[in-house]
Each structure stands twice: as structure tokens, then as C-alpha cells.
Amino acid sequence: MNKGNALPVFARGFDRVRLALQTSLAGGANVDGTLDASTEPMRWTSDCLRDGYELRYRRNLDDLGYGDEPMRGTRTSALNAVCSLRGLFTDEAIAALREIGRALEGSASSSNWIISKRVRAVTNRSRFIDDMMHDRAFLLRLSRLAGAPLIPYPMVNARSQFNYYYPTAQRDGKEQLGMWHTDGTSFVLNIVLSDRSDYAGGNFLFYESTAETFDRHDPARTHVKTASLDKAGDALLIYGSKLFHGVEPVTAGRRMSLVLSFHCPYTREDDNGFWHLASDDGIPRTLVNWLALRRSLRDDAEMQYYRLGLAPIRAEDLKDTRLSMATS
Ligand SMILES: O=C(O)CCC(=O)C(=O)O
Ligand SMILES: [Fe+2]
Structure with a gap:
């Protein structure tokens, strides 16, 4: 059996620059094409959110040992590092997400990136997921859990x-896994869309300490935790740019997940590095995207909400009585 400390670590430093050059030559990643509207099983509405969801585990950034504020003005004791959620969505909404994932699978490609097989920019291709990410009720729920007002990235x-994710043998001898990594984005919701009985292996691991102290060769696997993502629809909200995480190889069956990234518009700080993006998209495309990203990060927060057609979410909207009850 694979051990978490055998998971490789995604390229850092100069290796990431080299990967960016390779990606540029290869023509960039798969982000094009739209899903045929008729394959969209239903429309997203706020009714797809379940009221009685369960907060099953939670650690904030200060619990992990982060003392410095990653976002000026927000204490690390208020920012979620990792929380495990069950029952965020109705069964119908989860079935719809599974169906959309299956419909888009044909256009997934393999690469040497963190996650070997994936489809990106799915909000361009699925109205359901685009509407979901722009639903204020959904954003408000995630903002409360994250500890910061959010918009779609x-x-x-x-x-x-x-x-x-599949077993090795099914895919040109390449292991389908998620190498140890931190995300380019800070507020990341990982939704697992397979039941535990659908696959073996494929555990989502995370490192419950600071990224600087991470050592994948540590035989004791100190601070390495396994997320309990057992039912389709179970989700993990993480501070992706600070929490080391990875997905072990799937040894049987199939595992599918949807990963959504958000941004706090009240900060101009953003952890997404040029070389992180360029190793994914290639250098020419990243130059264009990067300049647009820097420009949009400069805008006033309320303006960013209005531009999305949303009433702003403000710090005072974040008080969630359920959250303080669950963590006390
Ligand atoms: O597929 C998962 O469960 C997590 C994947 C992940 O960490 C990522 O896409 O950045
Ligand atoms: Fe990730």
C-alpha cells in the first residue's frame, strides 16, 4: 500500500520554471469547449443548499502555527485552515454535479501537473456550476466558514x-494522484463526488502544521491527517495556499472531485504566483491572465461584488452562530 510520505511533492523553485517552459511549448492546458446545454440536468438555485449541514472538523490557521496574518487586518485565529463538511448540498444537486463531471470527463487530459487528469475552467462550460459559484447564499455560507468575505476567484x-483518479494500469502506466502541494489560491472548496465504496486508495491527506515545516520523508508522518471524505458531496474547505495536501493514488475503482477557488476582495494580497500559474497555462497565456488578475485585485471590494451583480458581503455578515457553537 502506498504511504502518504511516498506521495511526490509538486515541483518548486526552478523546477516549476522548467515546467512552465515545457507547458508553453506544449501549447497549454485544456480549458476550451462548452458542455451541450441539454446535458445540464437542472438549474442551480439556492434551494440546492441544505440547511442542516454538519461541520465535522475544523482547524484555524493559528492552530497550525501560523502567527503572521496572511491577510492584513484578519487574525489567523479567525481564518479557517481546514474544515470538513457533510451535507452542504441536496442529493439532487450532488447528482447533478456528478452528471456534469461525467459529461466533461471526455475532454480531460493527462499532464505532469499536480493532478494528473482534470478539466479546468468548468464554469465556462457548466451553467449549473457557474450559477452555483455566483450564488450569494452559497458565497455567504462559505465566507462564514472561511472567516473572510468571498467572491469567485x-x-x-x-x-x-x-x-x-483511476488505478495506474488503466491510464498509460501513469499514476493518477494529487502530489503533495499547496494551491495557488487561498480559499478552496474540495467536493468529493464519489462514495468511499466506489474506489480504494485515494485518501485526501493534509499536513496540519505550517508549510515551511513540511517534510514528506518524515517516517512518523507527524501532523499528517486523513480527511474523512466518505460520501459523495462531502467537502473540505481549506486555506489552500498555506495547507500542504495531496491525494494518494487510487488503487481500484474511480474517484471524481470538484475543486472551486474563491478570493477575498477586501485584500489585494493574493498568493497565486506567476510561476505557479505559468507551469499550468504556459508563459504567454499566463502573462495576459496575470495582468488582468493584478488589475482586478486592485478594485474596490464593493465594486467587485456589484460588478458580479451581488450585494456585497461584509465582515459584519460573517457572524455565524452555528460555527461558534460547533467549535466551542
Ligand atoms: O481532488 C481532490 O480531492 C483534491 C485536489 C486538489 O488538491 C487540487 O485540485 O488542488
Ligand atoms: Fe489542491
């Missing part, structure tokens, strides 16, 4: 993706 390529 401004750069569409980095906003949403489906991931697909």
Missing part, C-alpha cells in the same frame, strides 16, 4: 476544475 482558469 477572478481568474477563470484557476477558479474551478474536475479531477479524475
